[in-house]
Amino acid sequence: MTTTVDEARQRLGRIGAVLMTPIAPAAEWRRAAKRVEDAGYGAIWVNEAIGGREVFTQLGVLLAATERIVLxxxxxxxxxxxxxxxxxxxxxxxDAYPGRLALGVGVSMPMMVEQSGQRWTSPLARTREYLDGMDAAVEAAPVPEVPFSRLLAALGPKMQELAGERADGVLPAAMPVEHTRRTRERLGGGKLVAAMQSAIPETDPVVARETARSSGLLSMPGSPYLRSLRELGRTEADIADGGSDEVVDACFAWGDDEAIARRVRAHLDAGADHVAVSVFEPDLASAADRYERLAPALLDG
Known part of the structure; x- marks a missing residue:
């Protein structure tokens, strides 16, 4: 019997692309999304903070601009x-775009929540309560012909346990391949593991590592990524000041196209069903250029 997870694996494919850039006109988003679709990727992933580029409006724009790709x-x-x-x-x-939506839900981090004027509370309790509220609203919502998959941005064991109980899988980001392996072992084969891999197309190690550290992923106050790195055995010295070279190299794929593709394949070999590659580029047109260049190494490997 085919499950929602099985169907999601098939629709997403093995490789996706993340479009994560500053605010840009809708026409630029449409062009970039169509180029990524035409390059052969299985999915496009977009993010949100609180306010600004609201994610469901953004997804609607990109679904309308494309034909087959999952958003x-x-x-x-x-x-x-x-x-x-x-x-x-x-x-x-x-309902409007059958089989083309994947819903990744996340609890964010304290700094972003408090900047929005809200009070940060226990992320695990907050997520559990929130999923209860979503489930209570099912009967009042449209019933899609193809159910959408619900994934949690779960990094730690407790949040992944919740995902195992209440979601179709997980959507971890900024983590080493070792984390993907542990996630698959924890969740077993019945859940979807979609790993987000940051990629820096730069062959100079000094420049690449400086770029990675400047992203703030491993230095933001209250960063859940640091907590997960500690759970993987990294010391305070390892994660200080944006991360040691070893930590940066483990969390960020950098180098030429083949080096980035090797890291993606490592996540797949470790148990990921899908890897969403997030390239560091200054604008949407540059990101689309990069995904087109990467496609032969990522999609044909």
């Missing part, structure tokens, strides 16, 4: 809307 949220921030609104918005898009 996913990485993540839809649960602090940005009521759980019934999350369920309703995802259901409307999944």
């Amino acid at each position: 996913g949220s990485s993540i839809a921030n649960l602090w940005a809307r009521h759980p019934a609104a999350m369920q309703g918005a995802a259901s409307v898009l999944a």
Whole structure:
């Protein structure tokens, strides 16, 4: 019997692309999304903070601009809307574009939540309560012909345990291949593991590492990535000041096309069903250029 997870694996394919850039006109987003689709990727993932580029509106724009590719949220921030609104918005898009929506839900981090004027609370308890609210709203929402997959941005064991109970899989980001392997072992084969891999197309190690550290992923106050790195055995010295060279190299793929493709294949070999590659480029046109160049190494490997 085919499950939602099985169907999601097939629709997403093995490789996706992340479009994560500053605010840009809708026409630029449409062009970039179409180019990524034409290059052969299985999915496009877009993010949100709280406010600004609202993720469901963004997904609707890109779904309308493309024909077959899956659009996913990485993540839809649960602090940005009521759980019934999350369920309703995802259901409307999944109904309008059958089989083309993947819903990644995440709890964000303290700094972003508090900047929005809200009070940060236990992420595990907050996520569990939020999923309860989404589930309670199912009957009031449209019923899509093809159910959308619900993934949690779960890094730690407890949040991944919750994902195993209440979601179709997980959407971890900025983690070494070792984390993907442990995630698959923890969740077993019945859940989807979609790993997000940051990629820096730079062969100079000094420049690449400086770029990685400047992203702030491993230095933001309250970063969940640092907590997960500690769980993987990294010391305080390893993660200080944006991460040691070893930590940066483990979390960020950098180098030429083949070096980036090797890291992606390593995640797949470690148990990922899907790897969403997030290239560091200054604008959408440059990101689309990069994904087109990477396609032979990533999709034909």
